[in-house]
Amino acid sequence: MDKKSNYRGAIRWLPQGREKPPLIQYMLLDEKLEYLISPRQIPVVNIQQTLVGILDDMRTFSSEQHPLQVHFKSINVHYGGHRRDSGRFHYLIRGLLKRRGLLTRDSRMAFLLTKDELKRFKQALDWLDVDTRTRGSAFIAHLWAIAMKATHRRVDEAIRQIWKARYAIQRMSKKDAIRFAEFYTHLR
DSSP: OOHHHHHHHEEEEEEESSSSOOEEEEEEEESOOHHHHHHHHEEEESHHHHHHHHEEEEEEEETTTSSSSEEEEOOOOGGSSSOHHHHHHHHHHHHHHHTOOOOOOTOOEEOOOOHHHHHHHHHHHTTTTOOOOOOTTTTTHHHHHHHTTTTTHHHHHHHHHHHHHHHHHHSOOOHHHHHHHHHTTTTT
């Protein structure tokens, strides 16, 4: 019997001030952390239609063998002076994920990485051939952090998971652990 492996989706809400429409950024990774849906950002006109379209797009890739796991980052609802549509996004994404059986306790990322953690994470992605340095592509690192659930406590584990996937390692041998330690020391 084969082991199920999740496809990882990441969705990020990005307000752009009062003059521009907000953006939704998203991507989908397979079990080997390769792109099924490459990172995209789309301006939002109708939040619900956009979210339904994104989730339907992600759902087309999932199956019994590869269930979908979606993580998202939204504005903290209790933060205060955020735009009304930011709160609407938060409630709609939670509702849509719940109806589709995709909402879990840890679906929402409460905080993005700090500046130093994000710098280290971006450097690791760059060295592992994930393009985050192209002009206008800084959001890709944030989507990877969301997809890998790279929180303050888990950033090192997320880097390790990406490294293992890039080198097709299932279980770390002593030799692999040494190679990873060498890779990781260059990030600091």
